[in-house]
Amino acid sequence: MRPVAIIGIGKTAFGAFPDRDLRSLxxxxxxxxxxxxxxxxxxxxxxxxxxxxxxxxxxxNHLAPYIxxxxxxxxxxxxxxxxxxxxxxxxxxxxxxSVAAGLNDVVLVAGVEKMTSQTTPKVTEILAGAxxxxxxxxxxxxxxxxxxxxARRHMYQYGTTREQMAAVAVKNHENGAKNPLAHMRKVIxxxxxxxxxxxxxxxxxxxCSLISDGAAAVLIAPLERAAEFTSQPVKILGVAQxxxxxxxxxxxxxxxxxxxxxxAQKAYKxxxxxxxxxxxxxVHDCFTIAEIIATEDLGFVKKGEGGPYALAGCTxxxxxxxxxxxxxxxxxxxxxxxxxVGQICDLVYQLRGQAGERQLARHSLGLAQNLGGSGATxxxxxxxxx
Amino acid sequence: MRSGVVYTExxxxxxxxxxxxxxxxxxxxxxxxEGGRLTARVDGERVAxxxxxxxxxxxxxxxxxxxA
Numbered sequence: 454m455r456p457v458a459i460i461g462i463g464k465t466a467f468g469a470f471p472d473r474d475l476r477s478l479x480x481x482x483x484x485x486x487x488x489x490x491x492x493x494x495x496x497x498x499x500x501x502x503x504x505x506x507x508x509x510x511x512x513x514n515h516l517a518p519y520i521x522x523x524x525x526x527x528x529x530x531x532x533x534x535x536x537x538x539x540x541x542x543x544x545x546x547x548x549x550x551s552v553a554a555g556l557n558d559v560v561l562v563a564g565v566e567k568m569t570s571q572t573t574p575k576v577t578e579i580l581a582g583a584x585x586x587x588x589x590x591x592x593x594x595x596x597x598x599x600x601x602x603x604a605r606r607h608m609y610q611y612g613t614t615r616e617q618m619a620a621v622a623v624k625n626h627e628n629g630a631k632n633p634l635a636h637m638r639k640v641i642x643x644x645x646x647x648x649x650x651x652x653x654x655x656x657x658x659x660x661c662s663l664i665s666d667g668a669a670a671v672l673i674a675p676l677e678r679a680a681e682f683t684s685q686p687v688k689i690l691g692v693a694q695x696x697x698x699x700x701x702x703x704x705x706x707x708x709x710x711x712x713x714x715x716x717a718q719k720a721y722k723x724x725x726x727x728x729x730x731x732x733x734x735x736v737h738d739c740f741t742i743a744e745i746i747a748t749e750d751l752g753f754v755k756k757g758e759g760g761p762y763a764l765a766g767c768t769x770x771x772x773x774x775x776x777x778x779x780x781x782x783x784x785x786x787x788x789x790x791x792x793x794v795g796q797i798c799d800l801v802y803q804l805r806g807q808a809g810e811r812q813l814a815r816h817s818l819g820l821a822q823n824l825g826g827s828g829a830t831x832x833x834x835x836x837x838x839x
Numbered sequence: 840m841r842s843g844v845v846y847t848e849x850x851x852x853x854x855x856x857x858x859x860x861x862x863x864x865x866x867x868x869x870x871x872x873e874g875g876r877l878t879a880r881v882d883g884e885r886v887a888x889x890x891x892x893x894x895x896x897x898x899x900x901x902x903x904x905x906x907a
Contacts, residue, residue: 578855589878592901593851593858598866601849609847609888654850702868702876707847 454553456676458686458839461490462798467667467786468636475511475567479520482668482791483563487524490672490682494525497672498557501548502533503541503564504790509579511567526561537583538739539694540564542793542823542832545671546694552673564795565668566788576664580789583826585700597661599701599827600740601653607708607742608655610757615655617760619646621741622659622783624769629780631810636665636786660741665786669795676839685805690818691724691835693717699829712831713750713822720820720833721752728752731835732815733774733803735796737824738781744768747822748776751833770811778803778811793823793832800836841894842907843869845886846876867892869904879904 463485465478479502487494500521508514517531534544541564548562568576577595584590584599607613623643629635641659649657672682679686697712698704704711721727728751736751738744745759753774754762762768768776779785779799782792800819802808808816823832848867851858858864865881869892879902882895891907 572856574854574856574859577853578857581855590855592878592880593854593861593864593866594878595851595853595855597853598849598851601851602847602866602868605849605888606847650852651850652853654852656849700878702878707868 455555457549457552457673457689458676458679459671459689459797459801459836460674460679460682460686461486461492461672462670462801463489464634464669464795464798465667466634467665467788469569470666471569473666475507475513475565476520476523478567478666478668479563479565480523482670483520483524483561486561486670486672492559492672492682496559497526497529497561499529499551499560500526500531501544501560501562503544503793504533505535505537505540505566506579506582510571536830537825538737538789539793539823539825539830539832540790543694543830545794545797545834546692546832548673549689549692552675558678559672559674561670561672562794563668563670564791564793566790567666568664568788569666573664588700589702595653597653597656597740600742601656602701603707604655604742607746610708611760613745613760615647616643617745617764618660618741619643620764621738621744622646625738625777625781625783628770628778628811629784632780632785635780635784636663637784656740662739662782662787665788667786667788667791669791669798671794671797679839686839687801687804688837688839689834690726690837691720693719693723694830694832695719697829699826701827708746709756710746710750710824710828710831712828713747713824713833716831716833717751720835724835726818726835730818731820732818733778733813734776734820734822735779735799736776736822738777738783739787739824741783743824744776744781751820751822770813775813778808778813796821796823797834804836804838841871841873843871843892845888845890845892846870847888848881848886867904877902881905
């Protein structure tokens, strides 16, 4: 297997863009990425696209060649990957596999979602399609409801509190306010977070990530060729994708995501590092409880200690282990298909020292964790300066 | 018929399009006495983790339970 590097990145702002269509967002991210790496469309050997529900949100299928063609990329494999909110994490995993195996050299990986043209109840219904539609969804489960049930159980088993979850939201908004590409650049107080409108108890609107439009892209190549394209290559040290049951009621313990634990173990082994070596992370905070569980599943803290760790401020920009310096899905926004590759871009900004006001002091080894559904797909990626 | 214990629960306020008229409604995962778990709606009195519940019946393909 060949070592693989990231040689370019490109992101759109995340937000609600009524005048933008899905294709124009994906094209903007892709073209920014190619420009960043000084690569022309004719040099791209494959296009891997993560998208959860373009056909449902905007009525467009056959998305990968549709977008690639608009960038002048033709005559190469163009494929869409769907794994709920881990769609572009999955596209990234498979793209890295193809370059590592020697099938391709220069591969463009992207993610896109256009969600805000639908009403919130309709978006809720489309997102619920990532659950078990013959069971939990038929009974009336939404994604906030599934994570609310996870939160209730975590509170019951470990004493996790509403304040600890609210601390995640307050911290992520504080970080997102410093990110020019974030959807909601607004600081919130603990009191606001605790008194938000109930969505699915115990979760309020401030525990939930945003419904957003947006796209992100990264360009990868063999590490040995990286210097042809960039003076700041980023090395992909470890990457793993794993799975679990789709339905929450099929899992023995819903306070942990088995797929995340397994993907993390594989990625750490591949990278030759441990959880304690990681200096910063972008984790999948689709809901505040998901960030708390991620810090446990990734091995940063012991099981049940994620809540107190967040409330103590350990995951803030100035803490020992900054989590979601970008603002996370909570403040940066969550255009679901774009989230996985977006997290990779956010790691790269930090590794290159290009994160502006949110630049971290220690920034040579970072981890991204992307979650699909209520944990049926997980992708964990570890990146370092090459 | 079937009985069980509440494994976890939530009160859903923001419903998907097809259930907007039902909101707010309580949803729970029930650990069934016969083994396995089932996601169901809760009828009547609100329940909490650990509460015993009994099966009421299916309505439009949705299983309903209530506090036993």
